[in-house]
Amino acid sequence: MIMAFSTLSEILTAFVVFTIASGSPLPHRDVSKPPTKDPFYSHASGFKDASPGTILKHRTPPGELGDFGTIPLNLQSSHQIQYRTTNSQGNPDTAVTTVLVPEGGNMSRLVSYQDIQDASYLNCAPSYAIQVGSDSNNSLSKSSSIFEAGLLSQGYIVSIPDYQGTQAAFSSGIQAGQATLDSIRAVLSSSSITGISSKHVDVTMWGYSGGSIATGWAAEMQPSYAPELKIAGAAIGGTVVNLNNTIHTMNKSQYAGLGLAGLWGLYQGFPSPELEKLLDDETFLENRTELESPRSQCAGADFSQFDGKDVFKYFRNGEGILNSSPLREIIEKAGVMGKRDVPQIPLYFYKAKGDQVNSIDDNDALVKSYCDRGISSLEYVRSSIGDHTSESMVGSGGAVKFLKDRFNGVPPTQGCKTSDFWFMDLDWDNFKMFGNELVGAVKAMFGVPFKV
Incomplete structure (x- = not known):
């Protein structure tokens, strides 16, 4: 059964290939420039004087946005901000x-979906990866389109922020959390661009794996960094709670390269002579080129x-590098959840006990910390x-x-609730939501509009 779940994404990918091979020719693909060569990604003039969340530039994406990075999504409109x-x-x-706007969508419901980038290279940004015909090798963002399609099929506006910023600061929770909150600020003020309601918008957040970093940190930072934002809830899965522990857990596994990518993300996000000296002193000249390769490739290549x-x-x-100053202090500051504000919004955590990227023990400890500190609503499914x-x-x-219930005004869990899930305990309402994701993906494959 576990093997069946693990191969589900492969089956879907095969179905995509079959659909392309047997269907009508795809529309012309506009192969857009990668972020490192696209002036749109360069800092706008006067950006330093603008308030966080201010819209500086906007455009229609150069290339069509695609399901699995291949099949154009039939949207009412799409925007890059x-x-x-x-x-x-x-x-x-x-x-x-x-920003993805489905045809006939509810312009007062916004989901900020923090995609899985997991790379310390700007050209792996989701905004580029999900464009049909892009040269990005970010297969994680491309495959995440099934979740975005599911949200679109519910009629929600979906915002996908490049939360790692211009420094591609992968694994920095500070960077990711602030960029996520500021993206929500920007989209809420984009009525004249996207058509989102200018009166009232219900907002939720969702992120898995690398996206859990951005979503979890945004939830912790919202009370102090963006207290004016009213967020109805956040779903957080495969949570990467502690970077130090995660690097140890992934080491010598298929995910080992993500540990190096995370370290380079911190190196780029916290540039300093002291950190540069530490890396120079700690690395071997003969393999420095290989060590730095995650800075110019996406997660698939790192794997x-x-x-x-x-x-x-x-x-x-060796592993003592993680306990060397200033890297140790940076990891403690930007790589460990649970050290900031207790989230003031309802949270939904989901995690596999057999998670081999970040131990469920870390997730258990984070949940306990929030609950001990009085979080008002937290549901945790293991x-x-x-x-x-x-x-x-x-x-x-x-x-x-969970997101749908928040939009529909269903009261969230009061206090903390933890449950262990077996397949035979399947909640059919949840299974229906998973089915909607598959339906959304199929709609995209055949060019069917995301009508509610």
Whole structure:
């Protein structure tokens, strides 16, 4: 059964290939420039003087937005917005969010979907990866389109922020959380651009794996960084709670390369002579080029290149690199959840007990911390089957149902509730939401509009 869940995404991908092969020719593909060569991603003039969340530029995406990065989505409209945000070190920065508007959608319901980028390279940004014909090798963002299609099929406006900013600061929760909140600010003020309601908009957030970093940190930072935002709830899955622990857990596995990508993301997000000296002192000249490769490639390449490797062997002090100053302090500051405000919004966590990216023990500890500190609403579902990959699919139905309930005014859980899930305990309402995701994906494959 676990194997069946793990291969579900492969089956869907095969179906996509079959659909393309047997269907009508695809429309002309506009292969857009990658972010490093596209002036749209460059800082707008005067951005430093703008308030966080201010819209600085906007455009229709150069290329069509595609399901699985391949099949154009039949949308009412799509938009890319550059907005002012704040980077890891508290300095002004910019980021881009992509807004998807389904035909006949509810213009007063917005889901901020934090996609899985998992790379310390700007050209892996979701805003570029999901364009049909892009050269991005960000297969994670491309495959996440099934979740976006499910949201669109519910009639929601979907915003997908490039929350790592211009520094591609992967794994920095500070950067990701602030950029997520600022993207919501920007979209809420985009009525004249996107058509979103200018009177009242209900907002929710959702993120899995790398997207959990952005969503979780946004939830913690909202009370102090964006107290004016009214967010109805956040669904957070495959949560990466503690970067230090996560790097150790992933080491020598198929995910080992993500640990290095995370370290380079912090290096880029917290540039300093001290951190540069630490890396120079700790690395070996003969393999520095290989060590730096995550800075110019996406997660798929990191998986392949470092599969099963001991990434600590790239450093003279081995795993001691993580406890060396200033890296230790940076990880503690930007790589560990639960050290800031208690989230003031309802939360829904879902996690597989067999998660091999970040141990469920970390997630348990985070939930306990929130509950001990008096969080008003937290629901936590622990899946007794599957792993990090399968849970992204299996747990998504419950996440979408949670978001739908928040939009529909269903009262959230009072206090804290934790439950262990087995497949035979399947909640059919959640399964229906998962089915809607599949329906949304199929609609996209055949060019059917996302009508509610």
